Amino acid sequence: MSVLLSSVFGPYGVDDAYGRKENVMELFHNQVTREQGIFSFRFHHQSFGLYMIAENIAAPAVVLDFPAEEAFVRELGRGYDFVGISFIVPNFLKAKRMAELVRLHAPASKIVLGGHGTQIPGVEHLIEHDHICRGEGVKWFRRLLGEEPDRPLRHPVMSAGFDQRLFGFRVGDNAGSLFPGVGCPNACRFCATSHFFGKRYTPFFDTGQELFDACVENERRLGSRDFFVMDENFLKRPQRARELLDLIEKNGKDYGFGIFTSAETIASLGVELMARLGVYFVWVGVEAQRDMFEKNRGIDLGKVIRDLRDHGIIVLASGILFLEHHDRESIWDDIRYLVGMEPDFVQFMQLGPMPGTALYRDYDERGLLRKDVPYEEWHGQHRLWFRHPDFTPEESEQLLRDAFRYDFDTLGPSLLRICNTLLRGYETLGRYRDPLMAKRRERLRRQATSYRPALAVLRHYAHNDHVRDLVRDLEARYGRVLGPTTTGQRLLGLVARGYAAREAARVASGRTMYQPKTIRTQYRYA
Numbered sequence: 001m002s003v004l005l006s007s008v009f010g011p012y013g014v015d016d017a018y019g020r021k022e023n024v025m026e027l028f029h030n031q032v033t034r035e036q037g038i039f040s041f042r043f044h045h046q047s048f049g050l051y052m053i054a055e056n057i058a059a060p061a062v063v064l065d066f067p068a069e070e071a072f073v074r075e076l077g078r079g080y081d082f083v084g085i086s087f088i089v090p091n092f093l094k095a096k097r098m099a100e101l102v103r104l105h106a107p108a109s110k111i112v113l114g115g116h117g118t119q120i121p122g123v124e125h126l127i128e129h130d131h132i133c134r135g136e137g138v139k140w141f142r143r144l145l146g147e148e149p150d151r152p153l154r155h156p157v158m159s160a161g162f163d164q165r166l167f168g169f170r171v172g173d174n175a176g177s178l179f180p181g182v183g184c185p186n187a188c189r190f191c192a193t194s195h196f197f198g199k200r201y202t203p204f205f206d207t208g209q210e211l212f213d214a215c216v217e218n219e220r221r222l223g224s225r226d227f228f229v230m231d232e233n234f235l236k237r238p239q240r241a242r243e244l245l246d247l248i249e250k251n252g253k254d255y256g257f258g259i260f261t262s263a264e265t266i267a268s269l270g271v272e273l274m275a276r277l278g279v280y281f282v283w284v285g286v287e288a289q290r291d292m293f294e295k296n297r298g299i300d301l302g303k304v305i306r307d308l309r310d311h312g313i314i315v316l317a318s319g320i321l322f323l324e325h326h327d328r329e330s331i332w333d334d335i336r337y338l339v340g341m342e343p344d345f346v347q348f349m350q351l352g353p354m355p356g357t358a359l360y361r362d363y364d365e366r367g368l369l370r371k372d373v374p375y376e377e378w379h380g381q382h383r384l385w386f387r388h389p390d391f392t393p394e395e396s397e398q399l400l401r402d403a404f405r406y407d408f409d410t411l412g413p414s415l416l417r418i419c420n421t422l423l424r425g426y427e428t429l430g431r432y433r434d435p436l437m438a439k440r441r442e443r444l445r446r447q448a449t450s451y452r453p454a455l456a457v458l459r460h461y462a463h464n465d466h467v468r469d470l471v472r473d474l475e476a477r478y479g480r481v482l483g484p485t486t487t488g489q490r491l492l493g494l495v496a497r498g499y500a501a502r503e504a505a506r507v508a509s510g511r512t513m514y515q516p517k518t519i520r521t522q523y524r525y526a
């Protein structure tokens with residue numbers, strides 16, 4: 001048995017027969033720092049689910065990530081028994097085209113469809129296939145191949161992102177990735193992942209020991225000491241997190257973790273424990289001001305975000321626009337609320353009823369879905385694909401852009417906020433006397449120092465007087481906390497200015513897209 005697992009073909013984020021320019025294949029540039037010009041954080045992620053499957057089946061396998069259509073066809077020529085295609089809803093047409101290509105060029109191969117796109121109603125009549133996997137794929141694939149599904153899992157060793165760039169300058173890709181599990185039991189009505197994985201959490205790795213071992217292996221092979229944890233709510237299993245913390249302490253490691261989490265979990269664990277564990281980044285769903293999400297009930301989110309930043313933890317707060325109750329005033333109340341909490345990053349996402357969710361079912365029953373909008377446009381960063389009582393699709397596009405601009409105009413580039421967080425954390429952790437916190441503090445100092453040359457760019461490209469003041473405050477804070485700028489830092493600042501000038505010209509010309517490179521990975525071939 002041989003298996004090919006492929007993501008959908010590129011190019012991505014362009015208007016063509018299969019996709020749209022707003023559907024950008026970059027997390028931050030798509031939905032977080034998209035209006036921050038040269039300050040936007042740029043990087044790509046591999047299609048983690050495919051590697052997780054390939055690593056954990058016994059058959060020889062190839063993962064083909066970000067192929068061009070021709071590269072996919074060439075790969076089919078190798079004659080695989082199974083060809084798996086992973087796709088999400090907006091990539092429906094690409095998956096359909098790929099399945100046609102398999103039938104044409106590799107008629108003996110069996111087609112397997114997987115990923116969130118399989119929730120599309122009637123997908124079984126719309127795309128050629130032999131099998132469909134809806135939900136968790138590792139055990140499912142093992143069953144398909146006649147393997148024992150429940151044998152222990154191996155964690156793939158891979159970077160969290162690649163081709164990371166700041167001002168067009170390539171910074172290292174040395175953060176690793178961890179996949180503790182998939183799904184979330186909270187079942188928020190709009191949430192695609194919770195519904196896709198059956199409104200429950202399915203752990204891949206249930207103990208702190210397994211995760212610690214994965215970190216050690218990653219460090220040994222890739223040199224990673226920071227890890228992005230791809231799990232909806234990693235800390236929701238506090239026992240596993242505490243065990244991981246014990247092992248980190250016992251083994252004298254200074255691993256750091258970027259995580260997704262919810263306010264209730266932060267409140268129950270406490271910010272200090274998170275800092276101790278080495279959490280350096282959190283993505284937290286604020287969603288909206290109105291008390292409509294169980295996970296945020298009774299929690300002072302502004303205080304939580306302040307506390308996190310005071311402990312050197314970078315915060316991304318995400319909000320949903322165009323909720324049912326939003327009108328022209330209340331939507332701006334929510335935008336101001338989110339920005340007013342001063343997170344390092346803000347994600348604004350348009351409410352989007354995705355197939356499989358409770359929201360989709362509800363809107364479908366009420367006839368609110370605009371089924372004339374093709375799936376390529378169902379992605380939440382352009383226009384609504386449902387009928388909102390107060391906003392037209394065109395208004396939703398403009399308002400989303402205005403919200404991002406408001407965040408940028410008010411709080412400045414996220415880079416500036418991050419530098420502040422690192423310095424705040426460095427000051428706060430000075431209060432603790434134990435060796436682990438001393439290590440965490442030292443790490444904050446190193447990071448703040450490494451960003452210091454970027455101050456020259458922040459100063460030069462500050463886009464309004466208010467942001468210029470913020471940069472001035474930050475420079476003063478640097479001086480107070482870490483002492484005067486060194487000659488080396490000044491020189492590096494000049495180099496950064498050079499890169500930034502080139503990036504500014506690129507952005508001004510409108511050529512802002514970076515395409516991910518094709519990555520081909522073989523498993524168990526001689």
Ligand code: B12
Pocket residue numbers: 005007012013023024025026027028030031045046047048049050052053083084085086087088089090091112113114115116117119133135136137138140141179182191192193230231232354355378379380381
């Ligand atoms: C990383 C990520 C990305 C990366 C994509 C990297 C890549 N190479 O594709 C980036 C940042 C670029 C990205 C972009 C976008 N994303 Co995205 N992304 C994610 C995220 C956060 C994690 C995915 C992941 O790796 N999970 C961990 C792995 C282990 O799980 P998994 O991928 O689900 O895979 C498992 C199963 O699904 C299944 N499986 C998956 N594929 C296959 C294939 C086969 C053959 C089989 C058998 C099984 C199988 O088995 C795997 C193991 O169990 C998810 C949210 C989430 N937490 O899952 C959103 C998510 C997948 N993205 C989503 C969306 C909408 C987008 C965007 C449109 C942006 C946006 N508006 O949010 C763009 C689209 C870009 C484009 N042009 O295609 C939605 C999809 C919704 C839907 N119903 O289709 C999600 C669910 C977020 C959300 N909650 O809305 N994304």
Ligand code: SF4
Pocket residue numbers: 184185186187188191192193194232233262285295
């Ligand atoms: S808490 Fe987050 S991951 Fe869990 S269901 Fe709600 S939105 Fe989804």
